[in-house]
Amino acid sequence: MAIKTYREALTEALMIEMDRDERVIIMGEDVAGGAGGSAGVRDNQNGIFGTYPQFHARYGENRFIDTPISEAAIVGAAAGAALAGLRPVVEIMFADFIGYCLDQIMNQAAKFRYMFGGKSRTPMVLRTAYGAGLSAAAQHSQAIYPMITHIPGIKVAVPSKPADVKGLMLTAMRDDDPVVFFDHKALFGVQGEVPEGDTPIPFGKGMRYREGKDATVVAIGRMVHFSEAVVDKLAKEAGITCDVIDPRTTSPLDEDIILASVQKTGRLIVVDESPPRCSVAGDISAMVAMKGFDFLDAPIQMVTSAHSPVPFAPNLERAYLPSGAKIEEAIRKSVDY
Amino acid sequence: MAIKTYREALTEALMIEMDRDERVIIMGEDVAGGAGGSAGVRDNQNGIFGTYPQFHARYGENRFIDTPISEAAIVGAAAGAALAGLRPVVEIMFADFIGYCLDQIMNQAAKFRYMFGGKSRTPMVLRTAYGAGLSAAAQHSQAIYPMITHIPGIKVAVPSKPADVKGLMLTAMRDDDPVVFFDHKALFGVQGEVPEGDTPIPFGKGMRYREGKDATVVAIGRMVHFSEAVVDKLAKEAGITCDVIDPRTTSPLDEDIILASVQKTGRLIVVDESPPRCSVAGDISAMVAMKGFDFLDAPIQMVTSAHSPVPFAPNLERAYLPSGAKIEEAIRKSVDY
Amino acid sequence: MQLSREQLLKAYRQMKTIREFEDRLHEEIPKGLIPGFTHLYSGQEAIAVGVCENLNDSDAITSTHRGHGHCIAKGCDVKGMMAEIYGRATGLCGGKGGSMHIADLSKGMLGANGIVGGGPPLAMGAAIAFRNRGKGEVAVALAGDGSCNSGPVFEAMNMAVMLNLPVIFVFENNGYSEQTAPAYAVGAGKTDLVRRAEGFGMPASKHDGTDFFSVYEATREAVERARTGGGPSAFEFNCLRFFGHFEGDPQKYRIKGEVEMARDTMDCLKNFRHRVTEAKLLEGKDLDQVDAEVKQLIEEAVAEAIAAPFPPDTDVTKNVYINY
C-alpha cells in the first residue's frame, strides 16, 4: 500500500467516483476559484484546502461548480439535484457554516425518503472541514458532528485516517441517503497507508487501531491520533494496554465493536473533540451504560473539549481541547479504579 | 395559588417583564398579526398559540413587532438589539425552523460574551414551540433541544408545568446570556398551580415531582407528564415507587438533584421526546455513568422517540413517541434487574 | 396561442378537481377524521394549472405547505392524495407525510414543503440536474408572497441567474402570509416581488393569477425560454385565497366581504367558464359534465380514504436507514 496524505486520499475517492459516474457533481464556494477574476485562471488553489487538483480542467464547469456565498441555496440545490437524479457532493468550507444550512440538511435532505413514504432518494454528500487546533477561533473551529448525528435520516462520517477518508468517501458517494462527511482540517497533511483502487469501507463498521486488555478507548476523528499516542506511551511506560476504537461513522454507529471491547476490558474512556453536552462522547457512554452495564468495572470516563466556544490564543485553545495529558489521566483513573 | 394554563403562565411572565422593563421587546412572525390586512385589525389571534392577548394594543408597534418570514434576520436582529441595549424576546414559531437561524444562535448570540473577552452582554430569549403529538408531521414536530443544549454559551429551558413556564421565563428575560426557551405545543392548554406575583425560578435547579425509593425517573418537558402518570400507576398497582425529576433547564443542568436521587434509588430511567442519538437522555445517562457509577445497581434505561423523522399518521406518531407502556416497561426492567 | 378543445377541457378539469378537493376538505375537516393542519388552495387554481399545463412529467415542481393544488396540477393521483391527507397506508406517502408533505417523484412533483422558502433552492438544484442532462427539462418553484422574504429564496434566485438555469420562480401573491399582507412584509410596499426578482437580474412580471389564460401564456413563454437555455424568470401572480390560512383560522384580519368579493370577481373557474362559453370554445354542458365527473371522483376519494387502513405501527422505523 502506498503512503498518502489524508488530503490525497480524499482527492482519490472523489476522482474515482467523478470518473466513474457522471451523475456525480461537486459544488461549493471557490472549489475551482478564480471565476470572473482578472487572470481568468481556474483551479488556481485547487480548493481552499487543496483537495481538488485541476478538477475544473478535468470535469468542466457543469460538474465542478463554483457557487456564490449562499450556503442555504447550495445545500438546498444539492438536495434538489439529488431528487432530480444527480449525486451531488457539496462542500461547506467550514463545518461552522452549517448554521446557515441546517434546514436544508435537517428538514429537507434528511427527511425526504421517510416523509415521502420511501419513494425518493437523496444521494448527496455534504463534505466539510471541522475542528480546532489552527487558532481559527470561535467561528471556524467547531466540532459540531454531534448535532448532525442527532438527526435521523442523515449518515455521519468522521474519518481519522487517510485510508478511512478514501473508503468512507467512496461509500458516501454511492449511498442513496444523504451523508455529512466531516474532515478534520488539521489532518489534511497527515500520512498513512492507503489501499490502491476502488476500496469502499462500509458505514457502521468501526476499526480497532490498537489492541489491549486494560481499557477501551473510543475516539473520534483527530482524537484517534491523540489517543493512539497516549495508549502507546502507557503501554511502554506503564504496561497498561488498551483497545483504541474508532467508530469512523457516528451514524450509523458500530455498537458491537464497542460493546465487545468493553466486555473484554471492563473499562471505557471516550475521547471526543466536541464540547461535552449532548456529544458523541455522551452518546457512546450512554449506549454502553444501557447495553453494556454488566461489563463495566469502573465509571465511564469522557474526555471532551471545554464547555465553551473555541478560544483564539494558542495556549487557551490547547487548554480547551482534549490533550494527551487529559486522556492519560482518564485512562489511569479508569484503570486504577 | 391560582390554577392556570401553561399558556396563561407564559403570558403572565411576558407581561410582568414587558410592564416592568421597557427594554424588553417581542418580535416574531404574526405575533400581533393582521399587519397590512384589509380589516386593519391587530391582535386578531393573539399570536399563533394565543400567548399574547392584546399585546399590540398594550405595548405598541415599537415593542411588539411583527416581522417578515425571515428567521435568520429576526434572530440576528434580536442579537444585535441585545448588544445595543434592548432585551428582546424573539419567537420562532416552531422549533423546527431553527434550521433557518442556527447561525445567529450558535455563531453569534452564543459566542459574543466569550469571544469578546467578557465585554458584552446578549440578553435575549428565543422562545419556540416544539414537540410531537398533533400530527403536524416531520417538519413541525421535532424536539431539537439536544442540538441547542450542545452549544456552549446558550442556556436552554424546557419547562413542563405552568409554574415552571412562568418562573423560568421570568429568569430567562432577566438573564444577560441568550436563552432558548422550548414550550411544548401540546402543553399550552395544560393546567396547574401557578404562584402569584413575581416568582422567578433559577436556572440549573431541577424539581422532584414524585418521591419514591425504587428508581429515579428523569424526564424532560412533556415527558414529565407521561412519567408522572406511569409512576403513579406503578405505585398504586405494583407498589413500585419512583422519584420523578424534571431538570427544567437542560443547560445548565442540575446534576446534583439527579445524582442524589440515583444514590438513593440505584436505578435510572431517562425519558426524552427527542430521537435517541446525542440526546438529552444520552447526556444525562452518560453523566450518571461517569459521576454516579457507584450508585447504579442496574443498567440505565433510556426511553426516547424513534430514530426517525416524525411520522404523520396518528398511530405512527404514537408509535414514534415514548408512551406510558414504554416508560413502564423501562422502569420494570430496571427495578426487576 | 389557441388552445385545443382537449387542452381547454383538461385545464378546466384540473382546476375544478382542485376546487372540489379543497372545498370537500373544508367540509370534512370539522368532522375530525383528518389529522394535523391543512392549508387549502381554493382561489388559486388558475396558477397551479396555468403553470403546470406547460410542463411534462419529466419537468419538476416544488411546492409549499399549501400544496394540494400544485400536486393535482402536476398529475398526482387524487385518491392517493386524499388517503395521504387522512393518514392512511394507501396514501401517496404511505401515511407518513400528510397534507404538507405530499410528493410523487414519478410525476416530477418534488414535494409539498412545510418549511416556507424550502422549495426554491430545491427547484434551482433540480434545474442544475436538468441543465446537465441537456434534455430541455425545466423546474418550477411555486412559492408564496410571504416566502419571498426568506433568505434561501433570494439565494436561489441569485444562483439561478448566475448559473443561467432552467428554473422559473412563481410567486403566488394571495394577499397574505398567514395574517400578514405583503403591503407590510414586502418592504412595507416600497417595493414588490417583481422589482425584487428583477433586482436579481432576471426577467419578471406580474399577472392576474385568477385568469388561467394569462398565467398559462406568461409561463409558456418563460418555459420555452428556459428549455432552450435562456435561463430563469420570475412571476408574481395575484389572487386571494378563499379560505383561512389554515382550516380553523378565524380570519379577523380580513375585512367582511373580502372573500365574497373574491368569490364573485376573482374566481378562476367562473372566469374560465364565462370566457370559453362566450367565445364558443366550449359549451356549458361540456363543463357541467366535467363538474359531475370531478364531484364523483372526489366523492370516491374521500370514501376510499376513510375505508383505507392506517399504516401498520411497525412502519414507524421503515425508510430510515437504521433504528436504534
Next chain:
Amino acid sequence: MQLSREQLLKAYRQMKTIREFEDRLHEEIPKGLIPGFTHLYSGQEAIAVGVCENLNDSDAITSTHRGHGHCIAKGCDVKGMMAEIYGRATGLCGGKGGSMHIADLSKGMLGANGIVGGGPPLAMGAAIAFRNRGKGEVAVALAGDGSCNSGPVFEAMNMAVMLNLPVIFVFENNGYSEQTAPAYAVGAGKTDLVRRAEGFGMPASKHDGTDFFSVYEATREAVERARTGGGPSAFEFNCLRFFGHFEGDPQKYRIKGEVEMARDTMDCLKNFRHRVTEAKLLEGKDLDQVDAEVKQLIEEAVAEAIAAPFPPDTDVTKNVYINY
C-alpha cells in the same frame, strides 16, 4: 460640505493608521508569532474612514472577517487590537477573539465577524434599539461584495425597509470574494449590488471607494436621513484590496500588475494627499508628521503586543456561564 483642517487631519490619520497597521501585519505574519488566519484591509481605508467619520461612539457598526480597518475607523484602541491579534491577555478581547472577532462595545463596534453575512442582521437589530431609544443613533453594516449573496443579508435589507430603520448597508466591492469576482457571483453581471438593494425598496448608489470625500459625502447624507427617521439606504463602494484574501493567498486568480495598478491609481492615501495639498487645505509636511506619528504608534503596538503575556490557561472557561 467643507471639512475643517482638524477633520481632514483626523481622516488622514485614521486611514494612515489602518494602512500602517495592515502593512505591518503583512510583514509580521511570516515571522510566525501571529496565530490563525488574517485578512488585511489595505486599499479599502477610505471606505471605513469615510463612513465612520460620520458616526459617534453611540452609533454602531458591524464588521466582517476583514475587520481591522473598521475597528480602527470606529475608534478601537490600536494597541489593544494589535495585542488581540497576537493572542495576548492585553488584547481587546483578552486573547479570546483574535483578528476575526475584535469588538469594543464602548465604541459602538459590535464585532468583526468570521461568518460572511453575519453583520447586517445584527446592525439592523441595533437599529431597532436605536429607533426605540429615539436619540437619533444609527447603525451601519459594513459588508463585502461576496456577503451580498447571503440570505440573511437580503432578509436584513427587507426588514430594515419594512420597519423603516436607521441602518445603512455599506457594501465594499473590493473585486473579489476570496478568489471569485462579483462579475460571476453577483448574478453573473446581469445585475449589481445597487440594483439589488433598490429592489428591496431603499435608495442605493455606487461611489468610488478609494476617494475619501465621495464616501464621506454619500454616507453623510444617508446618516443624516437615518437619524431623522428617513429609513435605511445602501451603498456600493468600489475598490481593490492590495493583498490576498488572507495572508498566504497565492493570488493566481489576479492578473499580473493588477495590484500595482491599484496601488498606483486607486490608493486612497495618495489620492487624499494629492487632493488636499493641491487645494492647499493641508501641507505635505502636516501629513508627513501624521505619517511619522502613526509609524511610531504601530511600532509601539507591535512591540507591546509581543512583550505582553498570554492569557492564563484558566481563562478558557471564563465568561461562559457554566463549565462541565
